[in-house]
Structure formats: structure tokens, C-alpha cells
Amino acid sequence: xxxxxxxLVVACYVALLIASGLRWSRHNSSPEDYFLASxxxxxxxxxxxxIASNISSTALVGLAGAAFATxxxxxxxxxxxxxxxxxxCIFLLPQLLHSRVFTMPEFLERRYDARARRWFxxxxxxxxxxxxxxxxLYSGALVCRVLIPGAPLWLLSCVLAGAAGIYTIIGGLRAxxxxxxxxxxxxxxxxxxxxxxxxxxxxxxHFVMTHVDPAAVSLIRPIGDPAVPWPGLLLGVPLLGFxxxxxxxVIVQRTLxxxxxxxxxxxxxxxxxxxxxxxxxxxxxxxCALLLFPHVPRADxxxxxxxxxxxxxxxxxxxxxGFVAATMTAVASMLNSASTLLTMDLAKRMGPGLSNARTVxxxxxxxxACLLVSMLWAPQLEHMPSLWQYLQSxxxxxxxxxxxxxxxxxxWRGANAAGANATFVFGSLLGVIVFVLNxxxxxxxxxxxxxxxxxxxxxxxxxxVVSRMGADAGRSAxxxxxxxxxxxxxxxxxxxxxxxxPWWRNYRVQSMILLALTxxxxxxxx
Numbered sequence: 001x002x003x004x005x006x007x008l009v010v011a012c013y014v015a016l017l018i019a020s021g022l023r024w025s026r027h028n029s030s031p032e033d034y035f036l037a038s039x040x041x042x043x044x045x046x047x048x049x050x051i052a053s054n055i056s057s058t059a060l061v062g063l064a065g066a067a068f069a070t071x072x073x074x075x076x077x078x079x080x081x082x083x084x085x086x087x088x089c090i091f092l093l094p095q096l097l098h099s100r101v102f103t104m105p106e107f108l109e110r111r112y113d114a115r116a117r118r119w120f121x122x123x124x125x126x127x128x129x130x131x132x133x134x135x136x137l138y139s140g141a142l143v144c145r146v147l148i149p150g151a152p153l154w155l156l157s158c159v160l161a162g163a164a165g166i167y168t169i170i171g172g173l174r175a176x177x178x179x180x181x182x183x184x185x186x187x188x189x190x191x192x193x194x195x196x197x198x199x200x201x202x203x204x205x206h207f208v209m210t211h212v213d214p215a216a217v218s219l220i221r222p223i224g225d226p227a228v229p230w231p232g233l234l235l236g237v238p239l240l241g242f243x244x245x246x247x248x249x250v251i252v253q254r255t256l257x258x259x260x261x262x263x264x265x266x267x268x269x270x271x272x273x274x275x276x277x278x279x280x281x282x283x284x285x286x287x288c289a290l291l292l293f294p295h296v297p298r299a300d301x302x303x304x305x306x307x308x309x310x311x312x313x314x315x316x317x318x319x320x321x322g323f324v325a326a327t328m329t330a331v332a333s334m335l336n337s338a339s340t341l342l343t344m345d346l347a348k349r350m351g352p353g354l355s356n357a358r359t360v361x362x363x364x365x366x367x368x369a370c371l372l373v374s375m376l377w378a379p380q381l382e383h384m385p386s387l388w389q390y391l392q393s394x395x396x397x398x399x400x401x402x403x404x405x406x407x408x409x410x411x412w413r414g415a416n417a418a419g420a421n422a423t424f425v426f427g428s429l430l431g432v433i434v435f436v437l438n439x440x441x442x443x444x445x446x447x448x449x450x451x452x453x454x455x456x457x458x459x460x461x462x463x464x465v466v467s468r469m470g471a472d473a474g475r476s477a478x479x480x481x482x483x484x485x486x487x488x489x490x491x492x493x494x495x496x497x498x499x500x501x502p503w504w505r506n507y508r509v510q511s512m513i514l515l516a517l518t519x520x521x522x523x524x525x526x
Contacts, residue, residue, distance in 0.1 A: 006317025010324060041257040046267025048185075049254045051274045054081075055187055056330030057323045058132075060282055061139040062388035064306070065299035067286030070227035071216040072525065074388060075283045076237055079219075082272035082518045084241040086511040089265040091410060091486045092246055097261050098483050103341055104247050111409050111484050113417035119424035120402060121341050124249050125370075128341075131394055132250055133334040133374030137161055138381040140327025143304050143320055157378040160327050161371050188274075190322040191281040194303075197310040198288035212290050219525045232449025239452045240392060243399040247406055249337040265507040272514050276521060299386050331374070335367045342366035396448035397435045397455070401427035404459035410486050412464075419467030427459040 041049075066074035101107045105124065109117035141156035148156070202208050209217060223229050228237070245251055245268075258264030289302045293309060296302050307319050343362050384390040401423050409415045434451055437443045446454075503509050 005314045006320065009314070009317035010321040012321075041254070041259060041263070041267070043258075043263040043266035043270060046254050046258055046263065047270025047274065050251060050267065050271035052187065052326075053250060053254065053330060054271070054275075055191075055278065055282070055326075056136050057139040057143060057326040058135045058330060058387065058391070059278075060187075060191065060323070060326070061142060061300055061303050062135075062386075062391060063278070063282045064286035064289065064303040065301075065386055066227070066388040067216075067283045068289050068296065068302045069299040069386065070225075071213075071218065071221070072279065072283050072287060073219055073221050073225065073228040073233075075279045075525075076219055076228050076233050077241065077392070078275050078278045078283070079518050079522060080233075080237050080241045081245055081275045082514050084238065084245045085268045085272040086515060087242070088246045089268050089507055089511065090491075092406070093255060093264055093268065094261055094490070095410070095484050095486070096252070096256065097258065097264055101256070104249050104252055105341065107484070108405060108420070111481065112405070112415075112420035116405065116417065116420040116424065119421075119428075120405075123398060123402065123428075125338055125341055127248075127395070127398060128250060128334050128338045129370050129373050130377055131391060133331055133338075133370065134377040134381060135387060135391055136327050136330035136334065137374055137378035139300070139387060140323060140330075141378065142300060143307070143323040143327075145304065153379040153382055154375075157375050160324065161331060161375045161378075186322045187326050188277075188281065190319050191285075193315070194306055194310065194319065195281050195285045198285040198292065198306060201310055202288040202291045208284075208288055208291065212287055216287055216290065217284075217525065219522055226447075228449065229447060232447055235453035236396065236447075236449030236451075239400065239403050239456055240395050242403050242407070243395060247399075247402055249341055250334055253337050253340065262505075262507070266510070269507065269510050269514055273517070276517060279521065279525070299388075331371070334374070335370055338370040339367040342370070393439075393448040396452040397431045398428075400431065400452055400455035401459045404456055404463055408460055408463050409484075413481075413485055414467055415463055416467045418469070419463040419465075422466040423459050423463045426462055427455065430458060431455055 063074055063078075096107060099107055099110055101110065103121075105117040105120040108120050137157040137160055138153065140160045141153045144156045144160070145151055145153075199205055199208060203211070215221070220230055220233070221228055223231060255264045255268055258267060285306060286302055289296065289306060293302065293305050296305050307316060311319060343366055381387060381390060404423055404427065405415070405420055409420075434444075434446075434455065438446050438451065498506050498508060
């Protein structure tokens with residue numbers, strides 16, 4: 001039953017979030033202030049902002065729905081984030097922060113050339129608007145239907161987008177980071193409440209674990225599993241995770257705002273640690289729904305159904321308010337990152353003499369444009385099989401060229417601009433062809449987690465072959481590019497530095513602890 005108290009909680013929370021964002025929107029006089037929060041973010045802010053950007057209403061709806069439909073194997077994407085973030089802290093983040101870039105496409109230009117930057121900018125904008133932004137608006141609109149049954153998705157998406165756009169357009173990354181810190185706490189508390197109520201109503205932990213199909217609570221699935229077959233877990237999930245956590249502008253922009261490398265690393269590892277409880281807070285409640293609400297007609301409706309069916313009046317409003325704010329936070333993250341790309345990678349390239357004030361104005365206008373496109377596309381996701389499948393499968397066909405360029409270019413100095421351009425052109429074309437054959441025409445029937453590593457292998461082959469043939473092969477030996485590569489000597493010098501600091505501040509020790517905790521969970525639910 002939706003009470004007046006529920007409405008009041010939602011209205012007050014949303015108003016508070018917008019007011020907070022506007023309050024923190026002052027002093028954005030330069031592009032570095034607006035897009036990277038003056039590069040002064042500390043590790044707790046970075047870690048909480050990362051987790052709030054990732055664990056949005058999209059994750060809550062998608063993970064619970066996936067657990068309901070195919071079992072907890074969807075959690076493999078979550079624990080894999082810890083491994084990927086450890087890799088990111090060791091091998092890529094030092095190069096990113098040393099280069100002082102605004103965007104990930106800008107880093108690719110430093111490593112290769114302007115063509116790589118343009119390709120990656122266009123691809124990232126497409127994914128930010130059509131995957132990140134539209135997915136967040138769609139999931140948030142589904143939950144808002146709890147308060148307004150029968151309301152059209154397009155109208156709810158517009159309201160949510162407008163609320164998020166207000167403080168993002170004005171405030172930039174500083175406002176987004178601060179509101180994300182608030183939202184992280186609200187999201188975790190709300191998810192914990194739903195999880196506790198779900199297990200209590202279903203009969204407790206032991207009852208749930210023994211009365212559902214054992215396959216539904218197993219992370220390691222057979223080779224023919226429709227959700228996450230084990231070869232796909234080994235080869236496909238890490239590739240998608242690398243794109244998301246190491247190259248996706250929406251996520252990496254938070255670490256680019258770090259005041260120094262230590263804060264960037266600690267923030268990223270904190271986010272990896274906070275990914276581990278997702279199994280208990282957001283995935284397993286979907287397993288409880290198998291016993292509580294077995295006849296839900298669509299997997300994406302599982303979490304909204306649990307909110308209405310498990311919580312008393314008043315608390316429903318709190319949870320819906322959390323969802324609304326989570327949607328706003330996720331959309332705000334996408335908008336700020338997309339506007340950074342449009343402004344710094346396109347507008348500044350075409351008009352290098354733009355003043356700081358003009359640059360920020362263009363950033364605000366581009367934010368509004370991205371918001372409009374996401375609003376128009378979000379209602380179309382209702383026609384997809386499920387939100388989680390849509391999010392992951394799109395990435396599998398689109399991002400292998402990006403992963404190939406970053407990973408290969410990080411460790412092999414022979415990768416050059418000619419190879420990078422060929423990889424983007426022919427790799428993207430190959431992805432489109434496989435998508436048409438596999439998804440549109442159904443000529444082939446490859447799981448998308450098999451598609452991703454196959455495309456990645458082809459893209460690496462293209463990069464290596466063309467780089468060896470390319471006329472600009474000597475560019476990779478340029479001393480100015482050395483800072484963009486991982487090197488054994490730098491790693492050894494860092495080992496010496498870390499030897500004199502307390503163990504609890506050593507990011508390598510922190511990484512080992514995080515990996516041990518991750519292994520414990522995977523083994524327990526294998």
C-alpha cells in the first residue's frame with residue numbers, strides 16, 4: 001500500500017539531493033574544476049563515488065532479476081571487478097594519472113594518434129548514452145511505477161532525467177561526486193533492508209539455500225549454461241570488466257580526479273572491496289524471490305515486486321526514494337562523463353582557443369543533449385529480453401577493439417597508430433558482422449561471453465600484424481611515450497618506496513587481502 005508518507009519521503013529526499021548538488025556546484029570556473037573536481041578528490045570519496053556509479057538502480061534491478069531468472073552466476077561480474085581493479089591499480093592507473101589527461105580517448109591519442117581518439121570518443125559516447133544512461137533511466141522508471149502504477153515509462157524517464165540534469169548541468173563533477181557519496185550510503189542501507197526482509201519472509205538462510213535448485217546458488221556453471229558458462233567466466237567476463245573499470249569514462253573519471261596516485265589506488269581498491277557484499281545485498285534477494293514471488297512475469301520486475309511485497313508503508317517510500325536517487329546519480333555520472341568527452345575530445349579539438357567560460361558552457365549544453373537522447377531511448381528497453389542481458393551483450397560486441405588497444409599498447413611498445421586505426425575500423429566492422437549473424441539473423445548461436453574473447457583475439461591479431469607493417473613503426477620507440485607503458489624498472493623502483501611505509505598503507509598488501517576475500521567467496525559458492 002502506497003501511503004502519503006511514502007510520497008513525502010520520496011519528495012523530501014529528491015529535493016535534498018538536488019539542493020546538495022546545487023550547493024556544491026560553486027567555484028567551477030575552469031574545465032579542470034568542472035570536469036575533474038580540481039583533481040583534489042580523496043580516496044574515500046573516489047571509492048564511494050565509484051561504487052555509487054556502478055551499483056545504481058540498474059544493478060539492483062538487473063542483478064536481482066538475473067538471479068531470479070538464471071541463478072546467482074550474475075554475481076561473477078561483480079567479484080571479477082575486484083581482480084580487474086587490482087590489475088588497474090598496478091599496471092594502468094600510474095600511467096593515467098601521470099599523463100594528466102581529462103578523458104580516456106585523450107590517453108589513446110597520446111599512445112597512438114588522433115584517429116584512435118576520435119574512434120574511441122564516438123564509441124564511448126554511444127555506450128554512455130544508450131547503455132549507461134538509458135539503462136539507469138529504464139530501471140528507475142520501473143521502480144517509480146511502484147508509486148504510480150500504470151504510468152508510462154517515457155514520462156517517468158523524463159522526470160528522472162530532468163531531476164538529475166539540474167545539478168549535473170550546473171555543478172559538474174564536484175556536484176556529482178558529493179551526491180554520489182551520499183547515495184552510496186543510502187543504496188547500501190536500502191539494499192540491506194530488502195535483503196533482510198526477503199530472507200526473513202522466505203524462512204531464513206538455511207531454508208532458502210536448501211529449497212532452491214542447487215544450480216541457482218552456484219557461481220561456477222557448466223559449459224552449456226545460458227547465463228555464465230565457465231569458459232565465458234574465464235575469458236569473457238574479465239574482458240568486459242576491463243573495459244568497464246579501466247577504460248569506461250563514466251568510471252575512470254572518478255579516479256582521474258584523485259589528488260595523487262595513492263588516493264587513486266586506495267579509492268579503486270575500496271570500490272573493489274565494496275563489490276563483494278553485493279552477493280548478499282542485491283543478488284541473493286532475487287534467489288529468495290523464487291520462493292516468495294515465483295510467478296513474476298518478467299525478471300526486471302522482481303526487485304520492484306519485493307519492495308511492495310516485503311516492506312511496510314513508509315519504508316516503501318524510503319526504498320523508492322533510494323532508487324530514484326540512485327537513478328539520478330547514475331544518470332548524472334553518465335552526463336558529466338559524456339559532456340567531458342564532447343567538450344574536451346571534440347569541441348576543444350575544433351576550437352583550441354576556447355576560453356574557460358566558453359568551454360564550461362559547451363559542457364553544459366552537451367550534457368543537456370546527451371540527456372535528451374537517453375530519455376528517448378530508455379523506454380525502448382522494455383522490449384528487450386532483460387535489462388542485464390541487454391547491458392552485457394551490447395558490450396561484448398562493441399568493446400573488444402578498445403580492450404585490445406589498451407592491453408596490447410600497455411605492454412608492447414611495437415603497437416602503433418596504423419595498427420590502432422586498423423583495429424578500430426576492421427574490429428568494429430567485424431563486431432557488427434558477428435552481431436548481425438548471431439543476434440539478428442540467428443545464423444550462428446554463440447554466447448556473447450564467447451563472442452567477446454573471439455573478437456578480442458582477432459583485434460589483437462589485427463593490431464600486431466598492421467603495426468609490424470605500418471610506416472610509423474618508429475613512433476612507438478619515441479622516448480616521450482615511455483611514460484604511457486608499464487615497465488619493470490618503474491615497478492622495481494616502487495617496490496623500494498613501498499618497503500619503508502607501514503604495511504596497512506601498502507596498496508600491494510591491500511590488493512592481496514582483497515584477492516583473498518574474493519577467493520573465499522567464490523570457493524564458498526562454487
